[in-house]
Amino acid sequence: MKNIFKIFRFMIPYKGRIIAFVILSILLAIFSVASITAVLPFLQILFKQSPVVASAVPWEMNATAIVHNISYLISQYIVTHGQIATLGLLSIMVALLFLFKNLFEYLTSFVMIPLRNGVVMDIRMTLYRKVLDLPLGYYSNERKGDILSKMTNDVNEIEVSVVRSLELLFKDPLLLIAYLTTLIIISPQLSLFVLGMIFVAVFVLGRIGRSLRKSSYRAQNSLGDILSAIEETLSGLRVVKGFTAEKHMTNKFKGLNDKYRKLCNHASWRRDLASPLSEFLGVGVVVAVLMYGGRLVLMDNPTLSAAALITYLAAFSQLLNPAKRFSQSYYNIVKGMASADRIDAILSAENPIKDGPNAQPIAEFKSKIEFRNVSFKYIDDWVLRNVSFTVEKGKTIALVGQSGSGKSTIVDLLPRFWDVQEGEILVDGVNVKSYKLRELRSLMGIVNQEPILFNDTYFNNIAFSVEGATADDVEAAAKVANAHEFISTSPEGYQTVVGDRGSKMSGGQRQRVSIARAVLANPPILILDEATSALDTESEKIVQSALDNLMQNRTSIVIAHRLSTIKNADEILVINEGEIAERGTHDELLAKKGIYHKLHTMQQ
Known part of the structure; x- marks a missing residue:
């Protein structure tokens, strides 16, 4: 349940509404108790049990003084106007008290609606900013569908199950305390019996909720699998149709869908059991109260009057609703915490690629880019080993080589999509890790293959x-x-x-x-990652002409698949298995009769 406090922090900007909610909840509790206890003098007059109080006592903030003085006022009104007029007055008072009770009930919801919606909006915005902030490496281990599920379904679950329930967790305890206090004042002996019964009921309900969070977590993960499958299907629809794999994909999706259905069934069964079970237990407690309270009324020396018992039952019936909502809120929060756990997995993810404590600004690119003994690996195996080269301002460097040789990794390291493990990358003689990340990337323009x-x-x-x-x-x-x-x-x-x-x-x-x-x-620095490799010959010529226009007077690093597009590069680096195998101009590399010459011959 520790993640519930992480939800609380999103409520801080709405502290004014929380204060208003607490004040309105206190007023609601006061009028709720007053509307019920006002029934007692009504019943006492009706049953001709109204006590005659001849004098008042000083007003004090305790139940004895308040009850005594109210009884005195009622006695005086009965003496002056008679019992029928007093019943009429009490009826109007009870109606007004219930009116104010329901008014404050509405107002508590009214002030909380903007808070609920605002908290959900803030969570979603925080998630979106975090998604933009996290490095590309984070998404190598995550599925887009699962992230979409967390940002949509899990956030909605937080709103439905947690934020709404937190409102009840503030309000219902006040009502419970108010009603329990009233019950204790009416009959301490009967209230002690009731509390024992309530603890038994709470224990039974608690036993059922233990596995709910785990079931909900599995269900939400399963929904992430479904969204991932949908996203993959839509992205690869051309391939699915081209290979007539509709049946295969349908069967795969059916399995995921069926798994989600079963998990939802189990989670919903546990959650929905809370309401009828709590109602049944509440009825059981009421029956026990009737039996025990009736005994207190009917015994030879009764300790409770019939009017007091009826008022007690009325107050107890009002106690059941907040108690039931409270138990339901607990189940909802337990269920919603599974979504909070999944959301926190994104929010608490560390971003290793960020500005250092003394990051310096960079407003322009002045002289050169230098890769100095750069080595890099994604997980275990080295992708680059001791790569060193320099790109002078205004020059064009081309990277060629087989797929998987490390070309794209080299250009991804410059804007710090990844950080090197060994060596360093310098821009104008300063390590790129020492610059402000946003300003560093603003110097670069990237044109990808796709x-x-x-x-x-x-x-x-x-x-x-x-x-x-x-x-x-x-x-x-x-x-x-x-x-x-x-x-x-x-x-x-x-x-x-x-x-x-x-x-x-x-x-x-x-x-x-x-x-x-x-x-x-x-941008002064241009990165072209095989920008023409996926095009037909005619489109390639048009795009290459556009690229030539773009590269004028810019420092360019070009990954080339078609060697014809980089003949005029100032230097060509041939990358092979993460190392620079050859370097030179187009003519120099052809003269070496090495890897570049072989690639050129194959394309001819």
């Missing part, structure tokens, strides 16, 4: 992250990227929505929009 576009307009995709970009700025960037022509002929021009991941465009068009985005950002 262009990443958002389901938004051409304009917003190109102007992505550039504040205050004008229509002229976006259009100029599109012209440099050879994208203006096809964008301007779209149905709504630059305001045309590109579809999910740019699904309404060809691969070459998507890549040119991606290049336009990099042009508008105007």
Whole structure:
């Protein structure tokens, strides 16, 4: 239950509403007790058991003085106006007291609704910021579907099961204390018997809830599996249909769905058992109270009057509702804590890639990038070993080699998507770990092999992250990227929505929009990760022309699959099994008759 305190911290900004809620809850408890105890003098008059109190005592904040003086006022009113008029007055008072009780009941909910919704919004926003903040390495071990499940279903479960129940955990204990105090004042002997019965009931309910949290945790994990399967199916729908694997995928999903159904059944059975069982136990306690209380009324020397017993039962019946809600809240919180555990797994995840305590700013790139004896591994095996090279400002360095040789890892280390284990990477002579991360990355523009576009307009995709970009700025960037022509002929021009991941465009068009985005950002350092390898020959020429425009007067690191695109690079590094096997210009490497020459010959 320790994670419940992590939910509490999201309530701190709403402390004003919490204070108002507590005050209203106290008023609710006062009027709840008053509305029930006002029935006692009504019944005493009805049964002709009303005590005659001849004098008042000084008002004090204790039950004896309050009851005595109220009885005195009622006695005086009976003497002056008669019993029927007094009954009428008491009836109006009881009605008013119940009116105020229900008014404060509503007001407690009214002030808590913004808190509930606000806390859920804050949790979701904190999760989203954390998702953006965590390094890429975190997502290598996580499934997107499970993360989506945590950000949607688990957050909703927190709102339904925890935040709503916390409201009851504040309010219901006050009501329970108020009603129990009233019961003790009416009959201490009967109340002692009732408390014993309640403890038995609570013990029975507690036994049932022990496995609920574990069942709920498994159910939420299973839902994450389902969402992951859905996400994978939608992403790979072309492959599924192409290989006629619909039946295979359906059977796989059916198994996950059936597992989730069974887990939900078990969790729901345990949760829903709380309400009928608590009601049955409550009825059992009421029957026991009737038997024991009736004995106190009917014995030769009665210690309880019939009117007091009826009032006692009325107060006890009001006690049952908050007690029942309290037990239900406990079950809901236990169930919701499973979601809190899953959410906390993201919130408590450590981000090793962050600004150091004395991180320094970097406003511009001045001289060179240097990889100095860089070695790196993701888990156990070294992916890079003693990689060293320098990129002077304004020069273009190309990385070539077989798939898996470590090319993409090299360019991922520069913007600190990962941090090196050995060696160092320097920008203008300073280790990249010493710079402010945001400012370091703002110096770089990245164009990937698979262009990443958002389901938004051409304009917003190109102007992505550039504040205050004008229509002229976006259009100029599109012209440099050879994208203006096809964008301007779209149905709504630059305001045309590109579809999910740019699904309404060809691969070459998507890549040119991606290049336009990099042009508008105007970074001094450019990273091109096989930007043309997935394109046909015609599209490659158009995109390569756009890339040539983009690379002018910039420092560029290019990963190339097609060697024809890097003939003019200032230096080419041939990466083989995580090491630099060869280096030189295009002509120098061909003359060596080595790995580069072999790759070039194969492509010819």
